[in-house]
Amino acid sequence: MKRNISQEILIIAVFTLTIASLWIYLSINRVLDKEDQPVLNPQQTKILNPTLDEDVFEELQKRKS
Amino acid sequence: MNPGEKEEYHRSRRYFVGIPRGPRTSQTRSFVWLSITIFTISFFLIVAIRPTLVTIAKLNREIKDKTEANQLLQKKISTLITAQEVYAKNSDNLALLDEAFPEKSEFPRLAYFFEQVATASGVTLKSLSFERIGGATAKEQSTSASSGQPLNFSIAASGDYLNLKGLLKELESSRRILKITSSSFNRVKKGEEFELQLFISGQASFGKKS
Numbered sequence: 001m002k003r004n005i006s007q008e009i010l011i012i013a014v015f016t017l018t019i020a021s022l023w024i025y026l027s028i029n030r031v032l033d034k035e036d037q038p039v040l041n042p043q044q045t046k047i048l049n050p051t052l053d054e055d056v057f058e059e060l061q062k063r064k065s
Numbered sequence: 066m067n068p069g070e071k072e073e074y075h076r077s078r079r080y081f082v083g084i085p086r087g088p089r090t091s092q093t094r095s096f097v098w099l100s101i102t103i104f105t106i107s108f109f110l111i112v113a114i115r116p117t118l119v120t121i122a123k124l125n126r127e128i129k130d131k132t133e134a135n136q137l138l139q140k141k142i143s144t145l146i147t148a149q150e151v152y153a154k155n156s157d158n159l160a161l162l163d164e165a166f167p168e169k170s171e172f173p174r175l176a177y178f179f180e181q182v183a184t185a186s187g188v189t190l191k192s193l194s195f196e197r198i199g200g201a202t203a204k205e206q207s208t209s210a211s212s213g214q215p216l217n218f219s220i221a222a223s224g225d226y227l228n229l230k231g232l233l234k235e236l237e238s239s240r241r242i243l244k245i246t247s248s249s250f251n252r253v254k255k256g257e258e259f260e261l262q263l264f265i266s267g268q269a270s271f272g273k274k275s
Contacts, residue, residue, distance in 0.1 A: 006096035013103035020110040027115055031122040039134040047141050050148035057158040060165055063240040065178070 165242050167271045170216045175241060175269055179220060182239070186232040188224030191262065215244070215268035222263050226250070229263040236265065244268045 038045075172195060183190040196217035222232055229250065236243055245267040252259045 004093055004096070006093045006100065009100040010096045010103070013100040013107070016107045017103050017110070020107045020115075024110060024115045024118060027119050028122045031119055032126060036126070036130070039130050040137065044141075045137055047137075048144050048148050050144050050151055052151050052155060054155065057155065057161055060158075060161040060240055063165075063238050064182075064235065065164055065240040 161240070164240050167241070170269070170271050171241075172216065175216070175218070178239065178241065179218075179236075182235045183220075183222055183232060186224070186235060187228045188222045188232050188263075191221040191223055192219075193221075194219050215270045217266070217268050219264070219266040222265075223253075223260050224263075226261055229261060232263065233265065236267070242270050244270065 176193060176195075179193055180190060196219075220236075222229060224232075233245070233248055237245060245265060247267075248263065248265045251262045251264065253262050254260075
């Protein structure tokens with residue numbers, strides 16, 4: 001069956017739309033997967049442990065200086 | 066068309082352009098309009114929608130990262146406040162820590178402590194020596210900040226067994242953290258009598274505050 005030129009153009013248009021959609025999907029995916037520099041450096045993320053073994057002071061108090 | 070025009074047309078026909086005829090059937094016309102629509106949508110998808118969606122994704126990611134960082138910093142602030150409270154509560158006791166683990170070697174104080182303990186235990190201090198550490202003498206170490214290396218010492222004392230044992234116990238329970246690395250009892254002949262001697266070697270730790 002001989003195809004009309006308008007049909008050919010329609011196929012190309014659909015193909016273009018598919019590629020454009022795929023490109024958008026990949027672009028968004030790349031942005032979401034990309035590992036950016038962390039907002040905080042390791043020094044800033046280090047959390048201090050505020051618990052203190054207060055028995056040490058009692059133990060030291062008992063010892064002679 | 067008269068003969069003059071016909072002749073003129075034949076001479077200049079190469080300058081004419083054949084314009085294709087427009088769509089004839091309604092189906093062809095629909096295809097053409099549909100194609101134009103799809104091309105337009107594709108154009109705007111590429112030129113306008115894609116950058117917008119990419120920017121939205123970037124901003125969403127940034128918001129998520131910064132929210133996480135904010136939570137982490139909030140947690141850090143709360144632990145710092147707790148640590149500050151603990152510090153304020155125990156600030157009177159910090160001198161004890163300085164005594165147990167001083168910043169400098171505090172060699173004179175340590176020597177005085179050994180003498181004091183020996184006197185209290187009723188033993189005779191025969192010798193007391195401090196080793197040089199890292200090319201620096203004990204005197205130099207007492208005045209300069211250390212690199213965290215322990216101060217090695219050795220003591221020789223004489224007396225009866227119980228007193229010597231008491232000296233060892235006193236040293237082990239001193240407020241200044243002392244590590245006794247070795248201790249040995251020896252019987253040394255002194256004239257006609259035997260004398261019991263205790264040799265102790267150990268380390269006194271000290272360090273620079275970071």
